[in-house]
Amino acid sequence: MTVEEQIRDIIAKITRVDKSIITRESTFKEIKADSLDIVQALVAVEETFGIEIPDEEAQKFQNFGDFVSYVENRVVQEEKV
């Protein structure tokens, strides 16, 4: 599974929305994710990928795509280290 697919699964499980409505352009509001859902998604993603996402960074995510891109970059960096 790609990073994007994994994150989509995590978010769909938390917000109980159908996976197919989550696109890169979807805002958290469109995915029906409230602030608690977002924190829970962050925690689950951190555990899945073994990374830490500071709140300062997470606050910059405008949509699902931003979240995915951030994690993709971090995962690539981790692999280089």
Place this chain on the structure above:
Amino acid sequence: MSLGGKLALVTGSGRGIGRAIALKLASQGADIIVNFFRHRDSAEQTAKDIEALGVKAEVIRANVGDPAKIDEMFDMIGNKFGRLDIFINNAASGVGRPVMDIDVKAWEWTMDINARALLLCAQRVVKLMEGRGGKIVSISSLGSRFVLPNYTIVGVSKAALEALTRYLAIELAPLDICVNAVAASAVETEALKFYFKEGLVKDNRQVTPAGRMVIPEDVANIVAFLCSEEAFMIRGQTIVVDGGTSVGLFALAGK
């Protein structure tokens, strides 16, 4: 009041009241373990400020709402230090919602972090305090006994925290472990200042007989006292730090 040579763990001590407590205990000579969840930078800054006071600081990330993370944190403390003298249960989270909007997810999240964490941490803390005694202090709020707007789940979690404080105090008394809580009214933290600006919280100076808002240091001072030997005979209590707000309600209403 000296805490020289003591080791203290303060949950959620990167910022706010937890940070003030960590600095206060450090200023009295205790080495501090700074626990955080989402803000590593703040935690590292707090650790630096603690070290500047001439004591040691250690930073540990752990979500105290997750039993596995609590275990990891205490395994690490056990392996590295093999002891603990002071445990401050300060970390809290919650969702501000009216009663009718509370769902299972919000309830569990809040209760797990605010109330269950004390239970699970205390069970691990006792092993590190065995044979040496110790202090456990939790941070509560007036919302445990008074109704604050949209504060429902946090208020309920704080009521559980205070009740658990009483049970722990009695069960751990034979081990010379003193267990208490400190309940504050609205405390002027960075987070609260933000809520002021957004109009989510009202300035409560007018309803505080003491004439000013409670500041983090007011809470930290009482926590430090409860961690001192002078407070040895205080057990299972929740000490209110509110500048008189709660007992002055009727007098103020008549104004």
